[in-house]
Amino acid sequence: MRETEKVREIPVEIEETRERIRKKGEIEKEERLEEIVVECPRCGSRKLIQDYKRAELVCEDCGFVLDDNIIDPGPEWRAFDHDQRMGRSRTGPPATYTIHDKGLSTMIDWTDKDSYGKTISSTDKAQLYRLRKWQRRIRVNDATERNLAFALSELDRMASALSLPRDVREASALVYRRAVEKNLIRGRSIEGVATAALYAGCRECSVPRTLNEIAAVARVNRKEIGRTYRFIARELKLNFLPISPTAYISRFCSALKLSEAVEAKALETIQRAKEKELTSGKGPTGVAAAAIYIASIVCGEKRTQREVADVVGVTEVTIRNRYKEIASEFGLDISP
DNA sequence: AAGACGAAAGTGGTTGA
DNA sequence: TCAACAACTTTCGTCTT
Numbered sequence A: 001m002r003e004t005e006k007v008r009e010i011p012v013e014i015e016e017t018r019e020r021i022r023k024k025g026e027i028e029k030e031e032r033l034e035e036i037v038v039e040c041p042r043c044g045s046r047k048l049i050q051d052y053k054r055a056e057l058v059c060e061d062c063g064f065v066l067d068d069n070i071i072d073p074g075p076e077w078r079a080f081d082h083d084q085r086m087g088r089s090r091t092g093p094p095a096t097y098t099i100h101d102k103g104l105s106t107m108i109d110w111t112d113k114d115s116y117g118k119t120i121s122s123t124d125k126a127q128l129y130r131l132r133k134w135q136r137r138i139r140v141n142d143a144t145e146r147n148l149a150f151a152l153s154e155l156d157r158m159a160s161a162l163s164l165p166r167d168v169r170e171a172s173a174l175v176y177r178r179a180v181e182k183n184l185i186r187g188r189s190i191e192g193v194a195t196a197a198l199y200a201g202c203r204e205c206s207v208p209r210t211l212n213e214i215a216a217v218a219r220v221n222r223k224e225i226g227r228t229y230r231f232i233a234r235e236l237k238l239n240f241l242p243i244s245p246t247a248y249i250s251r252f253c254s255a256l257k258l259s260e261a262v263e264a265k266a267l268e269t270i271q272r273a274k275e276k277e278l279t280s281g282k283g284p285t286g287v288a289a290a291a292i293y294i295a296s297i298v299c300g301e302k303r304t305q306r307e308v309a310d311v312v313g314v315t316e317v318t319i320r321n322r323y324k325e326i327a328s329e330f331g332l333d334i335s336p
Numbered sequence B: 001a002a003g004a005c006g007a008a009a010g011t012g013g014t015t016g017a
Numbered sequence C: 001t002c003a004a005c006a007a008c009t010t011t012c013g014t015c016t017t
Helices: A010-022 A024-031 A082-088 A122-139 A143-161 A166-181 A190-204 A211-217 A222-235 A246-255 A260-275 A284-298 A305-312 A316-330
Strands: A033-036 A048-051 A056-059 A065-067
Touching: A143 A166, A143 A190, A143 A211, A166 A190, A166 A222, A190 A211, A190 A222, A211 A222, A246 A260, A246 A284, A246 A305, A260 A284, A260 A316, A284 A305, A284 A316, A305 A316
Parallel strands: none
Antiparallel strands: A033 A048, A048 A056, A056 A065
């Protein structure tokens, strides 16, 4: 942000900006306008426009210029349709850990045309055919490559079933690759290690899933996942902090169709419980469940222990134990 | 009758000798 | 390697609303 405030002469400029935005659909690429979601510090409006042609970041409502030196991250060429865009792009998709060769392999095109678009002679066609055949064979070559390809597809299947974001898949795939490098697969099933890598990836990206949730989509049982996870975590020196109960609140609250007020109350409850040392050593899901249970009662949107227990994946007994500890320490009794 | 409560026994994992 | 241990689960009978 600049120090000196600069405001365009509002009446004229605003009209002009509005006009440009109205036409945005037709001339978007021409004018390089883009809406972004940031709040205007002057009027609070969220309608900010990045005007790449003028290199300005300007508020649509009041004309306030937030920045007059923005960088256009887009390509320097223009394209008017998909073919042109593909033709002018000089890069492929980003390298990824989720494909066994990181998505960097060469593919030989199936058309019998050379790079100038001319048809290839029939003698060369035979050679091209052989080249293609070997290229395909080399791609998934030895056993380790095949195993890696299998493990990564398994990883992707589970991540999809749990609708996990892209970065978790990348992180999990990286963990798996490191496990392969260190020869940790030997004597363990590929599925087991892949699932453990997924669990580790989830923790690394702070989108914790419980072992139960992962086991539900895995082809190996929970015990096996836990054992393998501990093993590779130790070997790869993945020192994750224990999961905070707060990380589960939002997900479980929405699963129970509880309002944001309850969610906030639950988070506050956990915070207070943490300060009183009531959470250390206890299972984070149990603490989360108790906090949600308490919050749901306090906010008048009561859920039964059974309902909370089912969603969170602990028993009612555990909820009772946690919530008794918390309630007695806070001196609040929840019996209206 | 549903939900909450609590006792008792069992399970899986960690810790420390 | 083994026993002690804490957390958690399962099961079940009882109490409360």
